[in-house]
Amino acid sequence: MRRALLTGSAATAVVAGTLTPALAGTDERRCSPTRDDVPVCSTDGSAATATFLDPTATVTGARHVSLGEQIYVGPFAELRASKRAPISIGASSNVQDNVLLDARGGSGIQVGDRVILAHGSSVRGSASIGVESSPLPPQVEDTVDTLEGSVFMSFGSEVDGATVELDSGVSALARVAPGVTLPSGFLVLPGKNVTTDAEASDPALGKVRYLTQADVAFNEAVIHVNESLAREYTELYREDPSAVQGANVDPGGSDVNPDRDLPSFAGEEQAQPDSPNRVIGDVDLADTYDRFTQRTGERIAIRADEGEPFVIGHVDRMDDDVVFHALEHTDVHVGDDVRYGEGAIVHGGGRVVVEGQPEEQTVVGDRVRLGDESVIFRSTIGDGARIGDRSAVVGTDLPAGAVVPPHTIVLNGEVFGAVEW
Amino acid sequence: MTSPVLSRGPAAALLTLAAGLTGCSSASGNDTRATVPAAPSSATVAGPAPVLASATLTDDVDPAAGTWSTTWQACFEPLPGEEDPERWEVQAVTAEGVSPRIEELPGSCVGLQLAQGPGAAPADDPGRTAALADAASLAYRARAVRADGSVTPWSEPVVAGSVG
Numbered sequence: 001m002r003r004a005l006l007t008g009s010a011a012t013a014v015v016a017g018t019l020t021p022a023l024a025g026t027d028e029r030r031c032s033p034t035r036d037d038v039p040v041c042s043t044d045g046s047a048a049t050a051t052f053l054d055p056t057a058t059v060t061g062a063r064h065v066s067l068g069e070q071i072y073v074g075p076f077a078e079l080r081a082s083k084r085a086p087i088s089i090g091a092s093s094n095v096q097d098n099v100l101l102d103a104r105g106g107s108g109i110q111v112g113d114r115v116i117l118a119h120g121s122s123v124r125g126s127a128s129i130g131v132e133s134s135p136l137p138p139q140v141e142d143t144v145d146t147l148e149g150s151v152f153m154s155f156g157s158e159v160d161g162a163t164v165e166l167d168s169g170v171s172a173l174a175r176v177a178p179g180v181t182l183p184s185g186f187l188v189l190p191g192k193n194v195t196t197d198a199e200a201s202d203p204a205l206g207k208v209r210y211l212t213q214a215d216v217a218f219n220e221a222v223i224h225v226n227e228s229l230a231r232e233y234t235e236l237y238r239e240d241p242s243a244v245q246g247a248n249v250d251p252g253g254s255d256v257n258p259d260r261d262l263p264s265f266a267g268e269e270q271a272q273p274d275s276p277n278r279v280i281g282d283v284d285l286a287d288t289y290d291r292f293t294q295r296t297g298e299r300i301a302i303r304a305d306e307g308e309p310f311v312i313g314h315v316d317r318m319d320d321d322v323v324f325h326a327l328e329h330t331d332v333h334v335g336d337d338v339r340y341g342e343g344a345i346v347h348g349g350g351r352v353v354v355e356g357q358p359e360e361q362t363v364v365g366d367r368v369r370l371g372d373e374s375v376i377f378r379s380t381i382g383d384g385a386r387i388g389d390r391s392a393v394v395g396t397d398l399p400a401g402a403v404v405p406p407h408t409i410v411l412n413g414e415v416f417g418a419v420e421w
Numbered sequence: 422m423t424s425p426v427l428s429r430g431p432a433a434a435l436l437t438l439a440a441g442l443t444g445c446s447s448a449s450g451n452d453t454r455a456t457v458p459a460a461p462s463s464a465t466v467a468g469p470a471p472v473l474a475s476a477t478l479t480d481d482v483d484p485a486a487g488t489w490s491t492t493w494q495a496c497f498e499p500l501p502g503e504e505d506p507e508r509w510e511v512q513a514v515t516a517e518g519v520s521p522r523i524e525e526l527p528g529s530c531v532g533l534q535l536a537q538g539p540g541a542a543p544a545d546d547p548g549r550t551a552a553l554a555d556a557a558s559l560a561y562r563a564r565a566v567r568a569d570g571s572v573t574p575w576s577e578p579v580v581a582g583s584v585g
Binding site: 143189214218225226306325347 | 488490493513514515516517518519520521522533534535536537538539540547548549550551552553554555556557558559581
């Protein structure tokens, strides 16, 4: 696609309850995303260290939110804090699309450095992620180099009034329940609800596994990618504030995605900065902009700032909080007349190119029904298939007409288990 | 903390991948990470992209310790007729994007621990199933660096855990 021309008006971020000037806090390398410090929250003016909040991110009690450097906050993320329940997020962390951090009702949420909060995940109440740590179990200590430390919370996962220590993780649609501590060196398995400390630290009980070197390597790469996004969106905003609004260009600027591409509606490339949803980059929608708007809800993030293009057929209905994202060169193709439930996540990635094996891409066929909070990741979904509410399909080819019951995890073509909460 | 599991097989050709990305981990005799900086981004890109030579997935059981582990290794090679490279570089590719970091391989192979757990039957462990599914969100692509400093295009990314 051609490089887009940028024009525009001033950006406006959604900041509620923030009538006072920004307070830098006790650490001069942190800032609060008050009215004058969004969407770029910077302590030294440099894009290289700036934190970027998508203008659609919502911050409540911004004076009581403290952000480190190089944080990327994605579209429609929500940070809800108060004087009695502050939120702090450490450097190089990321808060991806439709993530919720709601500290109200608790004593606050602490998120450490290098924590990944992936699409649709949530943190509630009095919670700590990636701040505390304990000695790694011997199996991990002897085999894994944790580098600078990290935590990964996957799609649709939840930490509710719990502690998630450094060098741990929570898989897709899994949960850590109130009062539980997930210790360093363990990851909660997909869909599992960890309700006791024993379950959180004993793989034999079937809810957690040991951290591996692959987990660390994955986290390293994701952290670097999102640091880049914070910088590139900052630069895009400073070039043209309207360019980070609505349906618009991706920031480009990287060697893998150097160009700024506009989305297209019914074959016509166009920027729609006034759109309440975010459609970013090389997204090829079959619908006209008007029809797409009529068929879609609120807080929808279709973010082709890495993978492109996304090809999306005529939408039957797209409810609120839907997320699209994908890896570079990962073509996400969705057919016609697909119905997307509230909070559904369609994510490309994991393309296999081993000789003699077919490539795997994320393809959703015609007339597919995606349930509320369902997850499609690295999978092919046949025409007319139905994915139940809060189910995840990962690394799987589903035939036409297949039915995945609600609250079911499907990994690599087999039912892995139930979503327990 | 190092990754001794990565020292099996052709140890000199394996990379302690994650450690090599930052170069800040403690060292040991098994640590094979590279010390030479990556080719500059302005390096001339020429010739065909390298290809995957082999990819294997190996389960090891340690009865004495009552544990198992699963290790993946992928090796790259230039196309026939291409000169042997001076060195190899890799870049991590994830479902969330491509890491800007480029890391040098000490040989032509990537090695990575993908799963581990208690007991002696990895095939029956749901933790292994989940770990391999998670690992498939991670891939690596490689390029060769020639003696004159020029580089090949990147190979196609190879998903962690894939075999061939």
